Amino acid sequence: MDRRAFLQSLGGAAAGALVLTRAGAASASEHHELAHTTPHPTRGPVPPATSGARPTLLQPGQPHVVTPNGSTLPWRIVDGVKVGHLVAAPVAHEFAPGMRAEAWGYNGSTPGPTIEAVEGDRLRLYVTNRLPEPTTVHWHGLVLPNGMDGVAGLNQPPIPPGETWVYEFVAKHPGTFMYHPHYDEMTQMALGMAGMFIVHPRTPRSHVDRDFVLMTHEWKLEVGARRPDPNAMNDFNVLTFNSRAFPGTQPLLIGVGERVRIRFGNLSAMDHHPIHLHGLWFHETATDGGFIPASAQRPETTVLVPVGSTRVIEFVATEPGDWAMHCHMTHHVMTQMGHGLPNAVGADLSRVDHRMSRALPSYMTMGTRGMGGMGEMVMDVPPNSLPMRGAEGPFSYVDMGGMFTVLKVREDPERADPADWYAHPPGSVAGPASAEALRRDGIGA
Amino acid sequence: MRFAPLALLLALFATSAVAAPDDAAASRPDPGDPTVPTLPLPAPTLALQTDPPLPGDPSTGWAGLGDPASAGPTLTLDEALALARAHHPLLAAAGVGVRAATSERAAAGRIGNPSFETEVLPGEGDNEVELAARLDLTDGVLAGLRVRVADARRDAEQSRAQATTVRVEAEVRIAYVSLQAASLRLAVGQRALEIQAVARDAAEALYASGGLPWAEVVPHVAAYERLRLSVAGLELDVAAARERLAASLGRFGAASEVAPLPDLPSDPGVPADLEARAVAASLELAALREEATALGRAATLARVSGALPEVEVGLLAVNDRLPLGLAAPQEPWRFGGSVELTVPLFAQGVAAGRAASLRRDELAWRLEAEAVQLRADARIAAARLHVAHAKAAHLRDVVLPRQREVTEATLRQYNAMQLSVFQLLQARRAEFDAELELVDALRDAWIARVGLDALAAGVRVDLPLTQTATPSAGATPDGGH
Ligand SMILES: [Cu+2]
Numbered sequence: 061m062d063r064r065a066f067l068q069s070l071g072g073a074a075a076g077a078l079v080l081t082r083a084g085a086a087s088a089s090e091h092h093e094l095a096h097t098t099p100h101p102t103r104g105p106v107p108p109a110t111s112g113a114r115p116t117l118l119q120p121g122q123p124h125v126v127t128p129n130g131s132t133l134p135w136r137i138v139d140g141v142k143v144g145h146l147v148a149a150p151v152a153h154e155f156a157p158g159m160r161a162e163a164w165g166y167n168g169s170t171p172g173p174t175i176e177a178v179e180g181d182r183l184r185l186y187v188t189n190r191l192p193e194p195t196t197v198h199w200h201g202l203v204l205p206n207g208m209d210g211v212a213g214l215n216q217p218p219i220p221p222g223e224t225w226v227y228e229f230v231a232k233h234p235g236t237f238m239y240h241p242h243y244d245e246m247t248q249m250a251l252g253m254a255g256m257f258i259v260h261p262r263t264p265r266s267h268v269d270r271d272f273v274l275m276t277h278e279w280k281l282e283v284g285a286r287r288p289d290p291n292a293m294n295d296f297n298v299l300t301f302n303s304r305a306f307p308g309t310q311p312l313l314i315g316v317g318e319r320v321r322i323r324f325g326n327l328s329a330m331d332h333h334p335i336h337l338h339g340l341w342f343h344e345t346a347t348d349g350g351f352i353p354a355s356a357q358r359p360e361t362t363v364l365v366p367v368g369s370t371r372v373i374e375f376v377a378t379e380p381g382d383w384a385m386h387c388h389m390t391h392h393v394m395t396q397m398g399h400g401l402p403n404a405v406g407a408d409l410s411r412v413d414h415r416m417s418r419a420l421p422s423y424m425t426m427g428t429r430g431m432g433g434m435g436e437m438v439m440d441v442p443p444n445s446l447p448m449r450g451a452e453g454p455f456s457y458v459d460m461g462g463m464f465t466v467l468k469v470r471e472d473p474e475r476a477d478p479a480d481w482y483a484h485p486p487g488s489v490a491g492p493a494s495a496e497a498l499r500r501d502g503i504g505a
Numbered sequence: 506m507r508f509a510p511l512a513l514l515l516a517l518f519a520t521s522a523v524a525a526p527d528d529a530a531a532s533r534p535d536p537g538d539p540t541v542p543t544l545p546l547p548a549p550t551l552a553l554q555t556d557p558p559l560p561g562d563p564s565t566g567w568a569g570l571g572d573p574a575s576a577g578p579t580l581t582l583d584e585a586l587a588l589a590r591a592h593h594p595l596l597a598a599a600g601v602g603v604r605a606a607t608s609e610r611a612a613a614g615r616i617g618n619p620s621f622e623t624e625v626l627p628g629e630g631d632n633e634v635e636l637a638a639r640l641d642l643t644d645g646v647l648a649g650l651r652v653r654v655a656d657a658r659r660d661a662e663q664s665r666a667q668a669t670t671v672r673v674e675a676e677v678r679i680a681y682v683s684l685q686a687a688s689l690r691l692a693v694g695q696r697a698l699e700i701q702a703v704a705r706d707a708a709e710a711l712y713a714s715g716g717l718p719w720a721e722v723v724p725h726v727a728a729y730e731r732l733r734l735s736v737a738g739l740e741l742d743v744a745a746a747r748e749r750l751a752a753s754l755g756r757f758g759a760a761s762e763v764a765p766l767p768d769l770p771s772d773p774g775v776p777a778d779l780e781a782r783a784v785a786a787s788l789e790l791a792a793l794r795e796e797a798t799a800l801g802r803a804a805t806l807a808r809v810s811g812a813l814p815e816v817e818v819g820l821l822a823v824n825d826r827l828p829l830g831l832a833a834p835q836e837p838w839r840f841g842g843s844v845e846l847t848v849p850l851f852a853q854g855v856a857a858g859r860a861a862s863l864r865r866d867e868l869a870w871r872l873e874a875e876a877v878q879l880r881a882d883a884r885i886a887a888a889r890l891h892v893a894h895a896k897a898a899h900l901r902d903v904v905l906p907r908q909r910e911v912t913e914a915t916l917r918q919y920n921a922m923q924l925s926v927f928q929l930l931q932a933r934r935a936e937f938d939a940e941l942e943l944v945d946a947l948r949d950a951w952i953a954r955v956g957l958d959a960l961a962a963g964v965r966v967d968l969p970l971t972q973t974a975t976p977s978a979g980a981t982p983d984g985g986h
Contacts, residue, residue, distance in 0.1 A: 397922035403716035447921035
């Protein structure tokens with residue numbers, strides 16, 4: 061259905077109306093009715109969640125960390141030293157289906173593989189530079205010998221392109237850390253070079269069933285362009301968890317009653333991110349500076365992750381369902397939102413539409429009734445772009461993108477299909493009020 | 506037979522007195538006469554009316570290309586040329602000129618008239634009468650030379666008449682193309698005005714809903730109002746071009762619509778031997794050459810007539826006693842003859858002959874200067890057509906498609922909510938600007954074609970200067986708003 065036909069099918073209505081791509085022109089209320097009877101999982105662009113199987117344990121009470129949409133750096137043990145290899149190089153990256161970018165990363169991905177070590181490990185990290193310019197690696201938050209800190213010019217010369225240098229140090233302190241370049245970091249981090257660095261304590265402080273790593277980031281990718289713009293300072297338009305924008309973000313599958321840890325890191329250029337979790341509350345247990353004493357932990361539902369910081373939260377979910385987890389800055393859940401446009405909300409552009417239909421037949425007025433329907437409108441947009449796009453959800457279109465993902469809380473996570481949406485018990489989904497209910501409760505309609 | 510000699514002389518006289526019918530001054534209307542009915546003046550501009558019509562609006566004055574008052578049946582170029590051939594006063598004048606030169610040639614061939622003399626001396630009862638007739642024989646000899654001069658002058662007149670035909674037709678073609686282009690420019694300008702009206706309406710709607718401050722609205726209103734002025738200029742161009750076309754047909758204009766401006770042929774079609782062809786065909790050079798020939802022959806005439814003794818022969822009839830009334834003469838007539846000879850001792854026609862041959866030499870130099878200029882003009886005309894053709898093709902095949910791509914790409918960015926409706930409209934306006942440039946280039950190419958064709962037909966034509974004015978007074982503020 062093209063825009064014009066779409067418009068006509070709605071009797072000339074402009075933006076804001078719903079197009080339910082699955083069911084054609086069914087109305088929203090019909091979908092509510094459907095929801096009361098049969099949940100209907102769909103396997104659209106939202107990928108299956110992380111595995112519901114019990115993760116392998118590093119030690120009792122400490123499973124290996126899981127990096128949704130990512131991986132963990134493999135070690136080779138040489139004479140008791142954990143040896144790893146990071147290759148800094150350009151990567152072909154996908155933020156979400158339909159939006160790819162020429163990014164930079166480590167070992168073929170952005171963020172780079174999560175480094176997972178244990179307190180007291182001696183680590184030897186080789187770094188090969190396959191970038192077109194020099195680089196270094198700074199081990200953000202780790203306390204180590206000064207010559208291993210990776211600040212180009214201050215602690216070491218930069219690693220020239222084509223060379224492999226080596227860092228070696230002992231992970232003295234446990235914690236949730238990060239790594240990133242410290243040479244031309246504005247460019248290299250803007251293009252995606254960053255990763256998480258987890259050092260587990262020899263003895264777990266608290267026992268958890270699952271341990272996730274989510275790195276927040278922000279990018280400027282012009283609509284229709286392919287190269288993230290390192291010069292951006294304010295107008296970032298792609299906001300990501302582990303360099304993926306919803307619906308490219310992989311949901312997290314957990315079990316009811318499980319103790320879960322999520323470690324957030326933020327190497328965005330300019331923005332802090334208040335990450336909000338639905339359906340539960342949590343304690344903030346650690347930062348990249350160390351563990352927060354239990355007496356100082358406040359219950360929260362939103363954790364602010366400042367630039368250049370990590371925040372660790374732990375919780376036990378009690379309510380099954382598909383729960384949203386997202387940055388609460390509203391523009392951080394809008395992918396490629398254009399800014400600086402004239403404010404059309406409430407405008408009557410019918411006169412304009414009439415003339416425009418002659419002057420520019422494929423034109424369509426937008427934004428006069430709000431922007432909720434933008435993402436799902438069938439529009440001819442530039443290639444390789446997801447302007448204001450979200451994704452099809454179980455009930456209707458989820459009109460968020462960017463720094464948005466789903467916490468899938470299941471009674472039996474090991475047997476749950478990671479691709480399924482939550483199946484709601486009958487009568488537990490909001491729907492249109494019946495006339496009888498309105499009358500009963502004295503609600504004037 | 507009293508008067509027989511007299512009758513003979515009178516008869517001789519009469520032969521030269523046959524009057525030709527004077528049809529050249531056939532009665533024609535005098536257009537300079539202020540009482541000749543005049544056409545209504547062109548309608549005032551529509552673009553500057555209180556509520557200017559926009560294309561496509563119901564009851565718009567701009568349904569067609571021009572204003573409806575002058576919209577008539579479409580006149581094809583061939584019809585226009587036929588009208589000019591039939592009606593143009595300059596073509597009629599040229600034809601009359603050739604006929605005049607032909608008459609002048611006939612006059613030159615006539616020998617000089619004989620002269621008659623009568624002397625009467627009254628006496629008592631009788632009169633003494635002497636009749637004399639003289640004929641200049643030399644003039645008869647010179648008549649042949651005069652005819653040769655008039656021949657050359659008539660040839661020159663014919664060349665000039667032919668040149669007038671070519672020029673008149675070229676001017677019709679130029680006027681026709683100019684009106685085609687002006688009409689198309691107006692149509693493009695009207696669409697641009699509609700775009701600007703959309704921008705104004707959108708800005709005002711956003712102001713009405715509280716989305717934009719007036720400071721960001723009024724530039725769109727101002728830009729629209731300014732564009733109306735440009736469109737009024739385009740309207741004037743159409744009205745003027747229409748009048749010029751009517752005038753080029755040589756008649757009072759019931760102005761007509763013209764066919765749409767055609768696309769260009771794939772090849773400009775400049776003949777490789779254009780320069781040689783233009784020189785060979787040049788009617789201007791031919792006329793000069795024939796004038797020079799006439800002057801050369803005039804020089805010969807002057808010399809011959811100066812060197813030749815003037816010979817005049819005469820007949821004489823005398824009667825000493827011719828009674829009054831019609832009574833028979835008392836004595837018989839006596840006849841005699843006379844010969845008169847002017848000896849060219851002093852005036853030998855040398856100076857006059859020299860003057861004429863110097864005039865011929867002067868003309869020969871002018872001819873050479875003309876030929877130099879003509880060759881240069883031929884090469885310029887070829888270059889002009891080549892460039893105009895290439896420019897139009899480039900605009901048509903490269904610039905305009907790219908400009909349309911700009912609009913399409915801008916529309917996609919608008920759809921993606923990255924660019925505002927005003928930026929989208931701006932892109933569309935830029936497309937129209939390119940369309941105007943294309944119309945200009947097409948017109949220039951077709952006019953260059955006319956110039957080249959005229960050269961090949963023997964005439965240099967003054968071509969109107971290239972016009973590049975475009976109504977791009979968009980002045981839409983850039984950025985998102
Ligand atoms: Cu955020």
